[in-house]
Amino acid sequence: MKPIIPEYLVCPVCKGTLRALEGVRQELACPACGLAFEVRDGIPSMIRADARQLTDEERTKMKRPTPKEEAR
Numbered sequence: 031m032k033p034i035i036p037e038y039l040v041c042p043v044c045k046g047t048l049r050a051l052e053g054v055r056q057e058l059a060c061p062a063c064g065l066a067f068e069v070r071d072g073i074p075s076m077i078r079a080d081a082r083q084l085t086d087e088e089r090t091k092m093k094r095p096t097p098k099e100e101a102r
């Protein structure tokens with residue numbers, strides 16, 4: 031079963047909108063401050079100390095609009 035990640039979650043650091051990262055691990059990423067919060071068993075760990083820094087590549091990817099967003 032795929033965990034449901036609420037879309038209204040905001041970054042605990044800067045209150046920016048978090049985006050779900052599709053990858054090996056489930057993570058919620060904040061493009062604004064470049065942090066990623068791991069989702070464990072469907073529950074996002076919204077602790078600053080648990081967050082990891084996004085790589086430059088990941089941040090660049092998130093700045094580009096996805097094809098879905100462009101269509102709006």
Ligand SMILES: [Zn+2]
Pocket residue numbers: 041042043044045046060061062063064065
């Ligand atoms: Zn942030």
